[in-house]
Amino acid sequence: MLGHEIAHVVKKHQLKVMQKQALLSYGAGLLSDQLGEGELTKKAIGTGAEISARNLDKNAEFEADRMGMILAARAGYDVYGLPEILQTMGQINHNDDRVTLLFKTHPLPDERLTKLSESAGSQLDKLTSGKTLENRLYKLN
Numbered sequence: 001m002l003g004h005e006i007a008h009v010v011k012k013h014q015l016k017v018m019q020k021q022a023l024l025s026y027g028a029g030l031l032s033d034q035l036g037e038g039e040l041t042k043k044a045i046g047t048g049a050e051i052s053a054r055n056l057d058k059n060a061e062f063e064a065d066r067m068g069m070i071l072a073a074r075a076g077y078d079v080y081g082l083p084e085i086l087q088t089m090g091q092i093n094h095n096d097d098r099v100t101l102l103f104k105t106h107p108l109p110d111e112r113l114t115k116l117s118e119s120a121g122s123q124l125d126k127l128t129s130g131k132t133l134e135n136r137l138y139k140l141n
Contacts, residue, residue, distance in 0.1 A: 004068030013060040062115045
């Protein structure tokens with residue numbers, strides 16, 4: 001999971017979201033100026049912004065998942081750590097208020113697992129022996 005979050009930072013996903021929101025806001029202002037601020041205009045702007053933002057978020061999540069697994073493997077961690085977390089998340093009740101926002105802003109775990117499987121194939125099988133904690137750290141005496 002840490003590799004996933006690092007990937008978001010490295011790929012500047014949040015910056016891209018903010019830039020896209022600024023552009024959408026500018027476009028919405030122009031559209032409102034041209035068509036007025038009626039309900040139809042507001043609905044069109046809102047729907048377009050939501051579709052655009054969700055698509056960017058979804059692709060960013062898939063990219064962060066892929067890159068996160070690569071970072072974990074390169075650091076010597078269990079490459080299947082993220083898929084295990086996603087499987088656990090898939091078993092959580094989607095109507096639970098504590099995770100409702102997560103499922104609104106992220107693709108469903110099953111969809112993420114499918115994308116990971118499609119992109120990784122069997123390439124990760126040789127990397128399944130992550131280092132144990134004892135073998136990962138040096139002891140200072």
